[in-house]
Amino acid sequence: MASLTLRFVARTDMGLRRSSNQDSGYASARLIAVADGMGGAAAGDLASATAMNIVRTLDRDHDDDPRTAVMQAVRDANRRLGEIASVDPSVDGMGTTLEAMLWTGDHFVTAHIGDSRAYRLRAGEFTQLSHDHTFVQSLVDEGKLTLEEARVHPHRSLLLRVLLGRPDNEPDIGKLEGQAGDRYLLCSDGLTDMVADPDIADALAIDDLDAAADRLIELALAGGGLDNVTVVIGELVDGDGAVDAKAEGSEAQLVGAAAERPRRRPQAAETTATIAPVDPEEVRYSYVPPRRLGWLRYAVVAGLVLALVVVSAIALYQWSQRQYYVGVNDKNVAIFRGVPGHVPLVSLHTVVKRTDIPLNSLIYDARQSVSAGIDVVDVADGERRIAELSRDLVKDKPTPSPKPSASLTSEPATP
Numbered sequence: 001m002a003s004l005t006l007r008f009v010a011r012t013d014m015g016l017r018r019s020s021n022q023d024s025g026y027a028s029a030r031l032i033a034v035a036d037g038m039g040g041a042a043a044g045d046l047a048s049a050t051a052m053n054i055v056r057t058l059d060r061d062h063d064d065d066p067r068t069a070v071m072q073a074v075r076d077a078n079r080r081l082g083e084i085a086s087v088d089p090s091v092d093g094m095g096t097t098l099e100a101m102l103w104t105g106d107h108f109v110t111a112h113i114g115d116s117r118a119y120r121l122r123a124g125e126f127t128q129l130s131h132d133h134t135f136v137q138s139l140v141d142e143g144k145l146t147l148e149e150a151r152v153h154p155h156r157s158l159l160l161r162v163l164l165g166r167p168d169n170e171p172d173i174g175k176l177e178g179q180a181g182d183r184y185l186l187c188s189d190g191l192t193d194m195v196a197d198p199d200i201a202d203a204l205a206i207d208d209l210d211a212a213a214d215r216l217i218e219l220a221l222a223g224g225g226l227d228n229v230t231v232v233i234g235e236l237v238d239g240d241g242a243v244d245a246k247a248e249g250s251e252a253q254l255v256g257a258a259a260e261r262p263r264r265r266p267q268a269a270e271t272t273a274t275i276a277p278v279d280p281e282e283v284r285y286s287y288v289p290p291r292r293l294g295w296l297r298y299a300v301v302a303g304l305v306l307a308l309v310v311v312s313a314i315a316l317y318q319w320s321q322r323q324y325y326v327g328v329n330d331k332n333v334a335i336f337r338g339v340p341g342h343v344p345l346v347s348l349h350t351v352v353k354r355t356d357i358p359l360n361s362l363i364y365d366a367r368q369s370v371s372a373g374i375d376v377v378d379v380a381d382g383e384r385r386i387a388e389l390s391r392d393l394v395k396d397k398p399t400p401s402p403k404p405s406a407s408l409t410s411e412p413a414t415p
């Protein structure tokens with residue numbers, strides 16, 4: 001059996017509406033891969049480039065088990081994203097899709113997470129190999145949505161799984177047998193959202209590999225070019241074909257954010273600013289990163305606490321002004337509205353009725369009670385309590401005193 005060799009090409013384009021390219025692509029005789037970053041202007045680039053630069057280390061001889069190597073590389077990429085986000089909260093929530101196929105010389109090991117796709121063209125038959133980790137795909141799987149409806153669904157870009165630097169999102173790892181003549185296309189959603197499958201199949205069938213890749217990019221731009229678009233094609237050829245591949249140049253190709261030189265269109269920035277003020281990549285994943293508005297949250301909480309304190313103080317003051325007690329005013333017994341005690345700047349009580357009964361004339365216990373303040377329901381209740389106190393006074397005194405009730409003199413409240 002003749003050994004199979006992978007011919008390859010990688011192309012990316014920023015598209016017509018975006019101001020940066022957050023896709024990364026890689027192609028070599030061993031590895032083809034696409035990563036589509038998300039999480040805002042800087043973070044999307046960083047996420048896809050970080051993941052790609054780790055995953056492309058798979059492009060080496062494998063004495064180890066290739067499947068284990070792929071799983072480890074994806075895990076390393078994911079962990080690295082988590083490390084970056086942990087030291088730079090401004091990129092927390094960034095993530096990337098990953099579509100990778102490692103050719104072992106005998107079969108492919110595949111890795112897939114997110115909504116970038118893998119297709120195969122084999123003897124004229126065009127097949128989607130990957131299964132989108134998207135909300136709409138889950139609805140299609142449940143029979144709640146047709147593929148046609150999914151294509152135009154408002155939440156079609158919402159991802160259920162993506163590399164985010166957290167342990168919970170695992171990629172699909174698979175094994176794939178290859179045949180001579182197979183063509184494999186890995187692409188970001190910038191292609192599949194813009195171009196229908198039959199047109200992708202036609203372009204992929206173009207004889208010349210570079211021409212096929214160019215055509216796919218052209219179709220994506222013609223279809224609207226709303227997103228970054230990346231296409232990576234690998235073609236299995238028998239051993240003789242490897243000579244051609246060498247002639248075309250067997251240098252690995254790294255494109256997009258990972259190449260650190262995204263192709264920029266000068267007019268695209270302006271277009272983006274006016275047409276897409278909200279970057280849809282920010283809301284692709286159901287997870288919403290915390291906003292950098294901590295100070296506003298604190299201010300709102302502080303304001304609420306302050307309001308609560310003020311309202312409570314007012315309520316407490318109003319309550320206090322419905323209380324009455326018998327206490328001491330100017331060494332004489334008196335009836336007060338309010339509560340005993342003092343708060344800076346606020347008067348908690350006022351005299352509503354004075355008497356000419358000196359505190360000193362009361363028996364010891366009564367004197368203590370009056371000094372501390374005796375709670376009463378209202379003024380009349382206060383008068384009754386004072387009359388009782390005066391009776392004690394009368395009882396204790398050897399000589400009769402004037403009638404206590406007569407000693408009460410009404411006065412207007414003085415603040």
Ligand code: CA
Pocket residue numbers: 036188189190227228
């Ligand atoms: Ca995209």
